[in-house]
Amino acid sequence: MTVRIYIPRDAAALALGAEKVVEAMAGEIAARGLDATIVRNGSRGMHWLEPLVEVETAGGRVAYGPVKARDVASLLDAGLISGGAHPLCLGKTEEIPFLKRQTRLTFARCGVIDPLSLEDYRAHRGLLGLERAIATEPAAIVAEVTESGLRGRGGAGFPTGIKWKTVLEARGPRKYIVCNADEGDSGTFADRMIMEGDPFVLIEGMAIAGIATGATKGYIYTRSEYPHAIAVMSAAIEIARAAGVLGASVLGSAHAFDMEVRTGAGAYVCGEETSLLNSLEGKRGLVRAKPPLPAHKGLFDRPTVINNVISLASVPVILDKGAGYYRDFGMGRSRGTIPLQIAGNVKHGGLFETAFGLTLGEIVDEIGGGTASGRPVKAVQVGGPLGAYFPRALFDTPFDYEAFAARDGLIGHAGIVIFDDTADMLKQARFAMEFCAVESCGKCTPCRIGSTRGVEVADRIAAGIEPEKNRELLADLCNTMKFGSLCALGGFTPYPVMSAMTHFPEDFSPVPVVEAAE
Amino acid sequence: MNIHLPRADVTERTLAIVGELKGLEGPLIPILHEIQDEFGYVPEESLPVIARELNLSRAEVYGVVTFYHDFREHPAGRHVLKLCRAEACQSMGGDRLAERAKALLGIDFHETTPDGAVTLEPVYCLGLCSCSPSAMLDGEVHARLDETVLEALVAEARR
Numbered sequence: 001m002t003v004r005i006y007i008p009r010d011a012a013a014l015a016l017g018a019e020k021v022v023e024a025m026a027g028e029i030a031a032r033g034l035d036a037t038i039v040r041n042g043s044r045g046m047h048w049l050e051p052l053v054e055v056e057t058a059g060g061r062v063a064y065g066p067v068k069a070r071d072v073a074s075l076l077d078a079g080l081i082s083g084g085a086h087p088l089c090l091g092k093t094e095e096i097p098f099l100k101r102q103t104r105l106t107f108a109r110c111g112v113i114d115p116l117s118l119e120d121y122r123a124h125r126g127l128l129g130l131e132r133a134i135a136t137e138p139a140a141i142v143a144e145v146t147e148s149g150l151r152g153r154g155g156a157g158f159p160t161g162i163k164w165k166t167v168l169e170a171r172g173p174r175k176y177i178v179c180n181a182d183e184g185d186s187g188t189f190a191d192r193m194i195m196e197g198d199p200f201v202l203i204e205g206m207a208i209a210g211i212a213t214g215a216t217k218g219y220i221y222t223r224s225e226y227p228h229a230i231a232v233m234s235a236a237i238e239i240a241r242a243a244g245v246l247g248a249s250v251l252g253s254a255h256a257f258d259m260e261v262r263t264g265a266g267a268y269v270c271g272e273e274t275s276l277l278n279s280l281e282g283k284r285g286l287v288r289a290k291p292p293l294p295a296h297k298g299l300f301d302r303p304t305v306i307n308n309v310i311s312l313a314s315v316p317v318i319l320d321k322g323a324g325y326y327r328d329f330g331m332g333r334s335r336g337t338i339p340l341q342i343a344g345n346v347k348h349g350g351l352f353e354t355a356f357g358l359t360l361g362e363i364v365d366e367i368g369g370g371t372a373s374g375r376p377v378k379a380v381q382v383g384g385p386l387g388a389y390f391p392r393a394l395f396d397t398p399f400d401y402e403a404f405a406a407r408d409g410l411i412g413h414a415g416i417v418i419f420d421d422t423a424d425m426l427k428q429a430r431f432a433m434e435f436c437a438v439e440s441c442g443k444c445t446p447c448r449i450g451s452t453r454g455v456e457v458a459d460r461i462a463a464g465i466e467p468e469k470n471r472e473l474l475a476d477l478c479n480t481m482k483f484g485s486l487c488a489l490g491g492f493t494p495y496p497v498m499s500a501m502t503h504f505p506e507d508f509s510p511v512p513v514v515e516a517a518e
Numbered sequence: 519m520n521i522h523l524p525r526a527d528v529t530e531r532t533l534a535i536v537g538e539l540k541g542l543e544g545p546l547i548p549i550l551h552e553i554q555d556e557f558g559y560v561p562e563e564s565l566p567v568i569a570r571e572l573n574l575s576r577a578e579v580y581g582v583v584t585f586y587h588d589f590r591e592h593p594a595g596r597h598v599l600k601l602c603r604a605e606a607c608q609s610m611g612g613d614r615l616a617e618r619a620k621a622l623l624g625i626d627f628h629e630t631t632p633d634g635a636v637t638l639e640p641v642y643c644l645g646l647c648s649c650s651p652s653a654m655l656d657g658e659v660h661a662r663l664d665e666t667v668l669e670a671l672v673a674e675a676r677r
Contacts, residue, residue: 011644011645011646011659012646012648012649012661014658014659015646015649015652015659015660015661015662016649016661016662047648047649048648048649050649183645184642184643185643186604186605186606186607186642186643186647187604187605187606187647188643188645188647189645189646189647189648191645192645224551224588225641225643225644225645225654226645227657228659262544262547262548263547263548263551264547264586264588265547265550265551265586265587265588265589266586266587266588266641267585267586267587268642279547280544280547281544282544282545282546282547282572282582283546283578283582284581284582284585285585285586300543300544341647341648342648343606343647343648343650344605344606344609344610344647344650345609345610345650346648349647349648349649350648351648372610381605385604385605385642415606415647417605417606417609417647418609419609420609423609428605428608431605431608435604435642438642439642441585
């Protein structure tokens with residue numbers, strides 16, 4: 001029987017040389033006359049081991065990594081085809097502790113299947129959720145999603161079911177499902193991984209959302225920085241359409257639903273939902289005031305569900321296995337699982353899907369294994385460029401929407417960026433302001449101008465000019481931005497700035513430059 | 519690389535692209551992407567054509583072009599090197615690497631080398647944050663960069 005060798009097509013694997021590994025492997029397979037085929041899967045999320053090569057054996061899949069093109073010949077010499085021993089052999093993939101410790105609901109298939117094989121998808125419980133949705137009344141689908149406790153994984157944490165209910169009850173000649181795949185936060189890559197590794201789950205989630213709310217058209221708005229995700233997602237949509245999963249009759253039912261991918265143009269603010277809608281309409285990505293809510297007047301003023309990739313990709317498993325199954329994971333009001341993205345200066349970086357509730361310390365020290373540099377951890381930024389910097393003193397914070405909010409932070413899209421003790425927190429605070437200045441859409445004055453003034457104030461503190469007065473000014477400015485901006489860009493930029501100043505005051509008291517006496 | 523296209527060519531190609539895409543809902547951004555793919559930038563001459571065909575004012579079209587970082591008003595170099603400047607890459611020495619790239623190329627961000635070979639741009643996140651620092655050269659991604667890899671990339675782009 002032909003042996004299947006898996007080499008990921010995920011952008012992280014490609015960025016680390018996967019294409020060269022494939023070339024070398026294909027060459028060796030041909031030269032040695034082996035009965036083997038290469039499958040381009042998504043990533044398992046253990047990025048420090050990428051490119052991770054797997055081989056299917058009678059006892060399960062065996063992993064090797066990180067593999068370089070020059071390792072391929074020696075791997076085959078060592079009997080990779082039958083899972084043979086080699087210094088790069090990691091044993092059975094499923095037994096690798098980083099993977100074994102996870103609860104993979106949304107990412108169950110990611111890295112396992114060929115992302116563009118609908119047969120593979122079906123063979124791993126794909127489309128069961130959609131089939132159940134077709135046999136269910138829209139209101140009952142919405143109730144199921146509400147009961148599951150699923151909240152917006154983009155960061156705001158709004159209950160997905162409530163959003164859907166509003167759109168279901170809204171009247172309009174046309175309704176839309178918009179998937180926010182504008183994953184611009186540094187430290188996040190879950191959306192990219194799903195689109196590259198299991199695109200059908202997002203298609204299925206959006207189709208279910210369409211059936212549940214009466215929407216017939218879906219858009220995935222993603223980033224131009226994600227060319228690989230765009231390619232895989234677009235190809236998957238074509239395949240789904242040809243197979244009747246999308247189109248005038250979804251899986252042969254009376255429901256119509258179709259979708260397409262739209263590419264943004266490098267504006268971070270378009271990850272904000274109303275700005276995204278303006279961009280989809282072909283306008284400048286200016287933020288809209290709410291109300292009206294997008295659920296009432298969204299894309300082209302029609303009722304619109306706008307959800308994050310991970311929210312939508314979590315819906316199929318909820319419909320397949322039931323609301324209770326999903327809700328039983330998690331803590332407090334944070335139900336189900338969350339794909340943590342562990343990044344930055346970390347030993348074991350990657351994607352770790354788990355129930356809510358692990359502490360930040362467990363995530364950073366145990367799962368992440370500490371810093372890549374081997375130096376002590378100084379700060380951890382959770383939730384992207386608008387998230388707070390946490391010091392080790394707050395490592396007991398459980399990963400939960402409310403617990404982070406209670407400590408003046410946010411979990412955002414669950415990106416976790418680790419910094420070692422060489423980080424200068426004043427510099428990080430200045431960067432937060434600078435980033436806001438570059439990316440502000442310009443609608444709100446505190447965001448547009450406050451961010452530029454913030455950079456100047458940070459520079460004055462760094463130069464030792466009236467530091468105490470300028471620290472007060474910076475705090476005051478943050479307060480104005482927080483309460484005077486329409487969206488999270490201006491409103492949340494104060495989180496990294498204030499947390500840096502609060503938790504790392506020593507970095508905000510530089511030794512004043514001694515002026516030469518005249 | 520300065521491509522000077524005859525005005526008539528720009529108008530004609532723009533008309534063809536707009537004709538192909540104007541049936542989409544919200545066609546402006548897809549049209550601008552397509553025009554940039556075609557010409558390497560969004561030529562000023564194409565703006566009145568787009569405006570007329572989509573029944574928009576020139577100011578509206580110009581406003582959209584200038585809002586988004588991706589759209590260029592001038593051609594880029596033969597190669598575009600984008601370095602990630604966001605937090606995860608900063609935590610792994612991205613700042614130092616950016617300085618090195620500038621020194622190697624003799625230019626700052628948003629500039630093109632005098633021989634027209636390379637344009638250097640910052641990018642805020644390529645989604646490769648678990649293998650920082652990262653970069654993109656002409657659409658190809660590269661991660662876990664160090665000075666050696668960066669020098670090789672720059673040499674490749676210079677060729």
